[in-house]
Amino acid sequence: MVSVGLPRALFHHEFGELFQTFFQCAGATVEVSPHTTREILDLGVSSAVDETCLPVKIYYGHARWLSQRVDSVFVPRVVSICPREYTCPKFLGLPDMIRRALRGSAVCSPLVDVRRRGGSLSDALVLAARELGLDERIAKKAVRSACMKQKTSSLAIREVPKGQGPAVAVLGHQYLISDALSGMDVKRRLQALGLTVYDYHMVPEPALVRIQRRVNRPAFWTYENKILAAAIWYMNQRKVDGIIQWVSFGCGPDSMVGEVVSRECRQRGVPHMLLTIDEHTGTAGVQTRLEAFADMVFWRREV
Amino acid sequence: MKITYPRMGDWTAPLGGMLEQMGLTVVRPPTPSDRTRNIGARLSPEFICYPLKLNLGNYVEAYELGADTVLMAGGVGPCRFGYYATIQKDILADAGYPMEFIVLEPPKGHALSLLSQLRKLVQNVSLCDFLRAVEVAWLKLQAMEDIHILANQVRAVEAVTGQTSAVYKQQIALLDSATTVESVKGLWSRAREALYNIKKVRRERVPVVRLIGEIYMISEPFANLDVEERLGRMGVCVENTLSLVDYIRQNLIADVLRMHRDRSLQEEARPYLAHFVGGEGVESVGNTVRAAKQRCDGVVHVMPFTCMPEIVAQSVIPTVSEEYGIPVLTLILDEHSAEAGIQTRLEAFVDLIQNKREAVRNRV
Numbered sequence: 001m002v003s004v005g006l007p008r009a010l011f012h013h014e015f016g017e018l019f020q021t022f023f024q025c026a027g028a029t030v031e032v033s034p035h036t037t038r039e040i041l042d043l044g045v046s047s048a049v050d051e052t053c054l055p056v057k058i059y060y061g062h063a064r065w066l067s068q069r070v071d072s073v074f075v076p077r078v079v080s081i082c083p084r085e086y087t088c089p090k091f092l093g094l095p096d097m098i099r100r101a102l103r104g105s106a107v108c109s110p111l112v113d114v115r116r117r118g119g120s121l122s123d124a125l126v127l128a129a130r131e132l133g134l135d136e137r138i139a140k141k142a143v144r145s146a147c148m149k150q151k152t153s154s155l156a157i158r159e160v161p162k163g164q165g166p167a168v169a170v171l172g173h174q175y176l177i178s179d180a181l182s183g184m185d186v187k188r189r190l191q192a193l194g195l196t197v198y199d200y201h202m203v204p205e206p207a208l209v210r211i212q213r214r215v216n217r218p219a220f221w222t223y224e225n226k227i228l229a230a231a232i233w234y235m236n237q238r239k240v241d242g243i244i245q246w247v248s249f250g251c252g253p254d255s256m257v258g259e260v261v262s263r264e265c266r267q268r269g270v271p272h273m274l275l276t277i278d279e280h281t282g283t284a285g286v287q288t289r290l291e292a293f294a295d296m297v298f299w300r301r302e303v
Numbered sequence: 304m305k306i307t308y309p310r311m312g313d314w315t316a317p318l319g320g321m322l323e324q325m326g327l328t329v330v331r332p333p334t335p336s337d338r339t340r341n342i343g344a345r346l347s348p349e350f351i352c353y354p355l356k357l358n359l360g361n362y363v364e365a366y367e368l369g370a371d372t373v374l375m376a377g378g379v380g381p382c383r384f385g386y387y388a389t390i391q392k393d394i395l396a397d398a399g400y401p402m403e404f405i406v407l408e409p410p411k412g413h414a415l416s417l418l419s420q421l422r423k424l425v426q427n428v429s430l431c432d433f434l435r436a437v438e439v440a441w442l443k444l445q446a447m448e449d450i451h452i453l454a455n456q457v458r459a460v461e462a463v464t465g466q467t468s469a470v471y472k473q474q475i476a477l478l479d480s481a482t483t484v485e486s487v488k489g490l491w492s493r494a495r496e497a498l499y500n501i502k503k504v505r506r507e508r509v510p511v512v513r514l515i516g517e518i519y520m521i522s523e524p525f526a527n528l529d530v531e532e533r534l535g536r537m538g539v540c541v542e543n544t545l546s547l548v549d550y551i552r553q554n555l556i557a558d559v560l561r562m563h564r565d566r567s568l569q570e571e572a573r574p575y576l577a578h579f580v581g582g583e584g585v586e587s588v589g590n591t592v593r594a595a596k597q598r599c600d601g602v603v604h605v606m607p608f609t610c611m612p613e614i615v616a617q618s619v620i621p622t623v624s625e626e627y628g629i630p631v632l633t634l635i636l637d638e639h640s641a642e643a644g645i646q647t648r649l650e651a652f653v654d655l656i657q658n659k660r661e662a663v664r665n666r667v
Contacts, residue, residue, distance in 0.1 A: 051614045051635060077578060086381035086581075093580040093615030100575075100622050111578070217389045220380030252611040255350035256386050263393060276350075 002132050003029040004108070005066030005073040009036070009059040010091070013178040015121070018150040019074065022125050025142030026134045031070050033062040035180035040065050045279055047101040054182050054248040054278050055175050056090055056097075063098050067105035072132060073098070076124055079113035085222045088253060108132060122147065154201075163196030166297045169234045170199055171227045171261070172246030173254075176277065184283050186246060186290070193294040198240060200230035207233050224257035231261045235268050241297045242271040244290075249278035271296060305330050306405075307365035308374045309358045312522040313447060314547050316479045321440035322374070324482060325425040325433060330370035332361040335525040339364055344638040346394050353607035353637045354519040355387055357526060359394060366400045374424075377406040382581035382612055414555035439484055445548050446478055446491040453498050455543065458535030459509045462502040468532055470497050506538065510656050513594040514543045515587045516605035517613050520636065521545045527605050527636060528645045534603070537653045542599070544590045568593070575619045584612030591620050595627035600656045602629060603649075608637040630655055 004023045006012060012019065016032070023030045033040070036058050044061025052060075066073050075095045078087050086092070095109035110127040113119035122143045129139035170177065170186055177183045177199070187197045200208075211229040212218050218225055227245075234240045243265055247254040258274055265272035273293050275286065306322060308315060310332040322329045333339070335357055343360030362373055378385025388406045395402050407420050422433060450471065458467040474494035481487045512534055520526050522545050531541045553564055568589030569579075576588045587604060594602050604620065606613035617633055624631045632652045634645065 049614065049618050051609065051617065079578065084379075089381045089581040089584065089611035090615055092381065092578050093576055093584065093612075093618070096576045096578070097615060097618040100619050217386075219386050250350055250609045252350075252352075252383055252609055255348050255352075255609065256383055256390055259348040259351075259390060260393070263397070 001027065001029050002072065002134065003031060003070040004132065005063075005070035006030060006032045007059055007062030007066060007073065007075070008033045009062045009179065010055055010094075010175045011076065011078055013175045015150065017153040018121070018146045019125075021149040022139075022142050022146035023074070025145050026129050026139045028132060028134060029070075031066060033065050036061070037181070041181055041279060048097075051250065052090065052097075053250045055173065055179070056094070057279065058179060058182065059094070060098065060101055063102060063107075067102045072106040072108045073102065074128065075107050075109045076128070077109050077111045077113075079111065080115050080119075080222070081112065081121070082222045083114055085220050085225065087222055090252075157201045160202045161196055161198070165194055165196060166241040166301050167196035167198060167239060168242045168244055168293075168297065169230065169240045170197055170244045170246055171231055173223055173227075173248075173251075174199075174201075176248055177246055182248065182277055183246075184277070184281075184286055186244075186286070189287060189290055190244075190294065193291060195294055195297065198234060200226050203230045203233050211236075219253065219257055221253040221257070224253040227254075228257050228261055228264075232264060235264065235270050240270070241300065242273070242293060244293065245272070245274045247274065247276055249276050271300070304328065304372050304403075305370045306372045306374050307332055307362065307370035310335065310361050310523065311519055312524055313451075313475050313479075314444070314522050314545075316475070317440040317443040317447065320443065320479060320482070321436045324436035324439065325428050327425060330365045330368045333364050333368070335360065335523070339525075340638050346398050348390075350609050352383060352610050353526060354517075354523075355383070355391065356638060357519075357523070358387065359391060362391065362395060362402060363398075363400055366395075366402060370402070372403040372405060374405045374407070377408045380581060384582070414551070417555060435484075439482065439487060441551075442484055442487045443478055443481065444551075446487055446494070447475060448546060448548050449491070450474060450478075450494045450498065451543070453495060455531060455535060455541045457498050457501055457503065458532070459538050459540040460503040460506055461535075462504050464536055466501055467498070467535070470501060474498070509538065509540045510600040510653070510660070511540045511542060512601045512603055512653075512656070513590065513599045514541055514545075514603050514605065515590040515594070516583065516603075517587075517607055517610055518545060518550075518583050520605045520607055522547075526607075527634070528640060528642055530603060530605060530634070530645070530649070533646060533649050534653070537650065539653055539656075541603075542594075544586070571596075575622055576615065580612045580615045582610065582612030584616045587613060587616040588619055588623065591623045591629070591631060592627070595623065595629040599629065600660065601652065602631045603652070604631055604633040606633070606635055608635050630659065 006019050020030055040061035041058060043064045044057040047064060048057045048060045063073050075098045077095050078091050080086050095107060099107050108128050108131050110124035112121050112124045125143055126139050130136055190197045208226060208229045211232050212225050231243055245258055247258055262272050305328045307330045319329050319331050339360030342363045343356035346359050347356045375388055377388060388404045392404050407417055454467055454471040461467045474497055478490050481490055514521050521543055534541045568586050571592040572585045572589035576585055579585050591602050620631055
């Protein structure tokens with residue numbers, strides 16, 4: 001039986017359930033890499049070029065960890081998951097970058113590009129199954145059950161927290177915040193300080209779309225559009241007392257949209273903090289800044 | 304309305320000339336200086352790419368000279384350039400330099416729609432004059448590129464250091480002032496002659512280095528810290544892969560004339576980078592392969608710090624370098640880059656090329 005490795009990084013945080021269920025149902029042995037550890041990060045840092053961002057370095061680490069253990073590492077080329085939009089240029093070239101780092105290990109990289117015909121995520125999965133020599137008919141069935149599983153898991157992250165006290169929105173790429181290392185448990189840290197924490201998944205999808213249409217010139221990056229729209233929605237609804245942006249050092253799209261978000265916040269008088277994360281960031285520094293931000297939010301409430 | 308535009312080395316001069324000829328009031332963006340860079344870096348977000356910062360500096364300096372409108376190109380991603388206009392406008396307005404932006408949207412490979420967008424700006428000029436201005440600018444651009452290539456070849460063997468650059472600058476300025484097709488043609492051949500007449504030294508085969516990378520960085524000498532001139536003074540012939548003429552032919556004219564687009568660079572890059580990544584990422588990889596196949600001695604890859612497409616290229620270019628045995632030097636630049644560091648790295652690179660060549664010769 002062919003074994004497939006799924007790096008627990010980038011898209012895995014969003015489509016992990018889908019990938020895993022699919023390959024299992026399609027008849028492959030699935031190995032998911034463990035949560036990011038210092039060792040995995042070091043593997044990644046040593047094989048990626050210095051200039052790449054932290055999430056991509058983490059991805060390198062997971063892929064290298066898996067390459068010793070499985071027949072093929074699953075590295076989809078995710079060009080676009082929304083019509084007329086892109087993910088990020090680095091994801092467009094990710095399979096080629098990973099191939100270079102793995103030198104010879106098999107990489108399975110179907111194209112996901114909803115701008116083209118036959119470029120949807122499920123098409124890509126069937127394509128991957130064919131490439132791995134799995135039965136295509138079974139694969140098509142597997143797609144269906146995988147999509148069901150994905151739906152239930154994505155409902156869970158949309159659940160809105162209930163809380164009375166001050167609230168903040170933590171906005172950033174899911175693959176950065178959900179990662180064991182680069183996320184630094186930021187949500188838990190904020191909750192421990194007595195804050196209710198929101199993220200962009202908790203904004204109703206129609207509201208996001210509506211706001212995106214109203215932005216005078218929406219960007220062409222899917223995740224950044226969501227982050228910007230979520231920031232505006234939370235401020236319009238007066239749901240939050242502050243916005244924290246969690247970005248990785250050298251993130252291209254965030255460098256622009258972060259600027260737009262901070263501008264929006266300034267105009268509306270909502271506190272905004274941009275935390276930049278890289279592989280050198282220690283948790284103590286982050287904790288201090290989160291505490292200071294929380295203090296400020298509480299004081300502003302009292303005034 | 305006083306129009307300015309982002310500067311890209313000398314290459315945007317024909318655009319300025321064209322707009323002037325169409326009767327618009329044009330404020331030419333001043334040559335970037337340390338001041339330009341400082342203004343840009345102060346106003347820009349921290350991790351934005353260097354071209355945006357220099358552009359902003361350009362706009363502010365043009366604003367001080369009276370400009371109130373920026374003419375620039377748009378984009379649809381995934382490179383950040385497509386979002387430049389949106390963010391630059393907001394930043395300028397906040398900083399107290401309110402400017403209008405006219406964004407020429409990428410015409411999906413159509414020169415005609417680009418021209419019609421331009422035409423809307425200058426309706427009081429007759430169509431005949433409008434087209435003549437376009438023709439002059441187009442010819443001027445070709446002339447400038449030709450002279451630029453020649454200057455890079457001559458500089459590597461000039462007898463008096465700095466003479467080529469002086470002549471080149473002079474000739475470009477002359478060309479810039481031309482307003483008719485005939486005068487451009489005349490100045491073109493005179494410029495070639497002037498470069499031929501520069502006193503040269505005899506040298507055994509001159510090393511050839513190809514310059515690749517992000518389009519703004521390889522076209523603006525201020526941004527790349529005069530990398531072409533530095534290499535030229537070390538006796539290296541630089542071949543700049545930048546060609547706006549080619550770019551316009553491929554992307555704008557090919558579709559109008561229903562010509563076949565040249566995909567050979569993409570094909571060269573395919574084994575290493577199989578999908579377009581925005582910007583010039585694929586072109587950089589393809590150009591490295593081509594440089595190796597054409598037996599260049601080395602490749603210098605210039606990119607702005609945090610440039611996403613070029614990071615992808617940088618990640619896979621080492622494979623090309625190993626397989627073909629071609630040395631590649633990657634220079635990542637932003638407002639913090641200093642001349643001494645670049646000079647040292649270039650010198651080391653040229654030494655490496657020379658040594659490599661001698662080693663090959665001794666083996667034979």
